[in-house]
Each structure stands twice: as C-alpha cells, then as structure tokens.
Amino acid sequence: MRSQKREFTIGALSKYSSVNIETIRYYEKIKIMPSPPRSEGGYRLYNDSHGRRLSFIRRSRELGFSLEEIRGLLTLVDDKSYTCAQVENITVNHLNTTRRKIADLQKLEVVLDGMVSKCHGGHVPDCPVIDALSL
Amino acid sequence: MRSQKREFTIGALSKYSSVNIETIRYYEKIKIMPSPPRSEGGYRLYNDSHGRRLSFIRRSRELGFSLEEIRGLLTLVDDKSYTCAQVENITVNHLNTTRRKIADLQKLEVVLDGMVSKCHGGHVPDCPVIDALSL
DNA sequence: CTTGAGTCTGTAGTTCCTACAGGGTTTATC
DNA sequence: GATAAACCCTGTAGGAACTACAGACTCAAG
Structure with missing residues (x-):
C-alpha cells in the first residue's frame, strides 16, 4: 500500500484526475500547480502528489470555489511558516x-x-x- | 406579510439579490431571466418573483452549478407541461x-x-x- | 427647470478554461 | 533501425460567464 516513486506523463495525470491536459498546463502557467521535472525530450513528469493536488483543485472548483480561494488554502499546504x-x-x-x-x-x-x-x-x-x- | 405588487428598478434588484447590474442584463440577454416590462422611458421594472428567481440563480452558481444546469431546473419552473x-x-x-x-x-x-x-x-x-x- | 443619481445600449476586457495548428518525442511493429 | 501511431510540446484563438467602461437618456428632488 505504500506509494511507489513512479512517474507518469500529463496524459495519465489527466485521466487519473479527470482534468483536461490543457487545463493542467494552464494551472502550471498561473502557478497553482508546480512546474514538474521534464524528461530528456521535454515531457512533463508527474508523481502521486501532483495527482492529489490536482484532484483537490478540480473538486474544489466543482464546489464553487474560485482559483484564488483555492490558492489561498494551498499556500497553507505549501508554506509551512x-x-x-x-x-x-x-x-x-x-x-x-x-x-x-x-x-x-x-x-x-x-x-x-x-x-x-x-x-x-x-x-x-x-x-x-x-x-x-x-x- | 402578503407580497405587494410593488415594482423596482434594476439597481434595487441588484442590491436585493446581490447580483451585479451588468450580470442581470447579461442573464436577460441569454434568456435565463425574462425580459421585464419597461417604464415610459425604457427602464426595466422588476417584481418579487424576478428577485426570487435571480437569488436562486446566484446561489446555485455559488454552489458550482453551470448556467446550463440551472437553466434545466428552471424549465421545470417555467414550463408546466x-x-x-x-x-x-x-x-x-x-x-x-x-x-x-x-x-x-x-x-x-x-x-x-x-x-x-x-x-x-x-x-x-x-x-x-x-x-x-x-x- | 436644473442637477445629479440612476439607467440605457454597446463594446471591450477578465477569468477559467477548451480547441486547434504545426511540430517534436516515444514506443510498438516490422 | 526505419516507420508509423500515439503521445507530448508551445502558442494562439475561441467560448462561457461575467465585469467595466463610454456616451447618451431618464427621473426625482429641490
């Protein structure tokens, strides 16, 4: 049950989180999702924590929270100070x-x-x- | 406590329902709110039922429903057949x-x-x- | 009867996505 | 190891749901 350190591409992340590929890239651009590491050829490589964060954003959006409200909550996750x-x-x-x-x-x-x-x-x-x- | 037949302008409706004036006109344009009667000079004149409908739309939006979903529910209100x-x-x-x-x-x-x-x-x-x- | 707050239409901008276009990368197949 | 299919890249343009003017008209108060 412990989480492997496996990586996956944006397409897999999209399926897993039910968020469109274009939306994921958009979230990276507006810095609500971090820029992930890249493969040799420039492909984005994600892990489980990206998936959880993205699912959280998606469901929060469905509940009517704005990206700015969500960003506010996420700073509590990101910044421990x-x-x-x-x-x-x-x-x-x-x-x-x-x-x-x-x-x-x-x-x-x-x-x-x-x-x-x-x-x-x-x-x-x-x-x-x-x-x-x-x- | 029974509802008077009083009329009010878009500004009053906006305050009552907490929906921007521009948004109210936008809702009329996309036909999710009915075109209300007008005064001599062309001012929109609303009544209580407009207010209730508009509040319903606003709160549904805050709960993350799209205008199309809300429109679907409202057809049940509008069309009795x-x-x-x-x-x-x-x-x-x-x-x-x-x-x-x-x-x-x-x-x-x-x-x-x-x-x-x-x-x-x-x-x-x-x-x-x-x-x-x-x- | 003037003045100022409120309203009108119309257009352009914002947020949050969504859909290509034109090109490079990976991987499965021969 | 060539080659096609499937995937990803950046960038730009479009859509949904507002939001913010501009310039003109209306209305109520004094």
Missing part, C-alpha cells in the same frame, strides 16, 4: 463558506427529493425549487 | 450531484474544523486539506 493567526484567518473563512454551502445544498436536496417522490407517486409535481434558495 | 419521466430525469441527476457536493463539503468541513481547533490549542497545524478531497 505561517502563524496561527494567519492559518485561522484563512481557515475560518473557508469553513464558514463551506458550512453555508452545505446548508444551501441540503435545502435543495430536500426539495429535489420531494419532487422525485411525488413523481414516483404518479403525479407530475410542481417545482418549488426556487423557493429553496431564494432570499 | 412536462411528463414525470422528464421531470425525474432532470431532477434525479441534479439530486445526485447535489448529494455528492454535500459529501465533499462535509469532508472539507471536518478537516478545516480540525485545523481551527488545533490552532486554538496553540499549535500551528499541518494542513491535510488536500487529503480531504483527493482521489
């Missing part, structure tokens, strides 16, 4: 928006689930979906 | 991604919460945030 006050500032903020998102999604879940149930019951239901997240 | 099969198709899909997002956010919540606690304890914690959402 932070004070507690700085860590807290970034983390508490992220935690608050995370909790707000969970609450919103749960409201949405209730409404959608209700619609599916009514459909199973044979009625075409009204769609009160807007009311779940308005205001 | 759907069959149950069609409603179910759209709704079940949205419900699944909603649940996946909740699960991911909860994992993130645990990790962030752990970091805040450790910080309160006086230690600058490691940041295992990537592990929460990798793979």
Whole structure:
C-alpha cells in the first residue's frame, strides 16, 4: 500500500484526475500547480502528489470555489511558516463558506427529493425549487 | 406579510439579490431571466418573483452549478407541461450531484474544523486539506 | 427647470478554461 | 533501425460567464 516513486506523463495525470491536459498546463502557467521535472525530450513528469493536488483543485472548483480561494488554502499546504493567526484567518473563512454551502445544498436536496417522490407517486409535481434558495 | 405588487428598478434588484447590474442584463440577454416590462422611458421594472428567481440563480452558481444546469431546473419552473419521466430525469441527476457536493463539503468541513481547533490549542497545524478531497 | 443619481445600449476586457495548428518525442511493429 | 501511431510540446484563438467602461437618456428632488 505504500506509494511507489513512479512517474507518469500529463496524459495519465489527466485521466487519473479527470482534468483536461490543457487545463493542467494552464494551472502550471498561473502557478497553482508546480512546474514538474521534464524528461530528456521535454515531457512533463508527474508523481502521486501532483495527482492529489490536482484532484483537490478540480473538486474544489466543482464546489464553487474560485482559483484564488483555492490558492489561498494551498499556500497553507505549501508554506509551512505561517502563524496561527494567519492559518485561522484563512481557515475560518473557508469553513464558514463551506458550512453555508452545505446548508444551501441540503435545502435543495430536500426539495429535489420531494419532487422525485411525488413523481414516483404518479403525479407530475410542481417545482418549488426556487423557493429553496431564494432570499 | 402578503407580497405587494410593488415594482423596482434594476439597481434595487441588484442590491436585493446581490447580483451585479451588468450580470442581470447579461442573464436577460441569454434568456435565463425574462425580459421585464419597461417604464415610459425604457427602464426595466422588476417584481418579487424576478428577485426570487435571480437569488436562486446566484446561489446555485455559488454552489458550482453551470448556467446550463440551472437553466434545466428552471424549465421545470417555467414550463408546466412536462411528463414525470422528464421531470425525474432532470431532477434525479441534479439530486445526485447535489448529494455528492454535500459529501465533499462535509469532508472539507471536518478537516478545516480540525485545523481551527488545533490552532486554538496553540499549535500551528499541518494542513491535510488536500487529503480531504483527493482521489 | 436644473442637477445629479440612476439607467440605457454597446463594446471591450477578465477569468477559467477548451480547441486547434504545426511540430517534436516515444514506443510498438516490422 | 526505419516507420508509423500515439503521445507530448508551445502558442494562439475561441467560448462561457461575467465585469467595466463610454456616451447618451431618464427621473426625482429641490
């Protein structure tokens, strides 16, 4: 189960992380992903830690965080010289928006689930979906 | 508490819904928001239901749904002539991604919460945030 | 009836990707 | 070891979802 030191190319990384090759290169350009070592011929060579970092970015994006928010969290991973006050500032903020998102999604879940149930019951239901997240 | 038939301009709608004026006009252009009636002089005049719809869109965007996904859900609100099969198709899909997002956010919540606690304890914690959402 | 805040249309810029084009590299096959 | 298929390289141009003007018009307050 321990992680081998195997390397893989950008295509493999793309498949593993479900991030497009072009997007991976874009992330390197804007320095949210590090520049990996290269092969003789100039191919990028990645390892497992690149894969984990990239998956984290992808899923965070799907959860509606901006690249700048993600970059903020990742500095905590990259730079070990932070004070507690700085860590807290970034983390508490992220935690608050995370909790707000969970609450919103749960409201949405209730409404959608209700619609599916009514459909199973044979009625075409009204769609009160807007009311779940308005205001 | 019953809703008055009051009208308001785009600026008021923007404040109420926390959506930029330009974005509201953009949403009208791409037909995800309806064209509202106009005043004599050509000003857009909105009512409460525009406000609710717009808030729904904003919050859905913050939760990482694309405008096309949101448009899909909104057709259920706009068009009352759907069959149950069609409603179910759209709704079940949205419900699944909603649940996946909740699960991911909860994992993130645990990790962030752990970091805040450790910080309160006086230690600058490691940041295992990537592990929460990798793979 | 003027003044200033608000709105109009239209266009150009930003962020975050996505899709080529034209060329070099790796690897599997003969 | 030649050669093709599959892969990767850089660079640029396009798309989605905004955002920020510019220049002109409207409206409400004094």
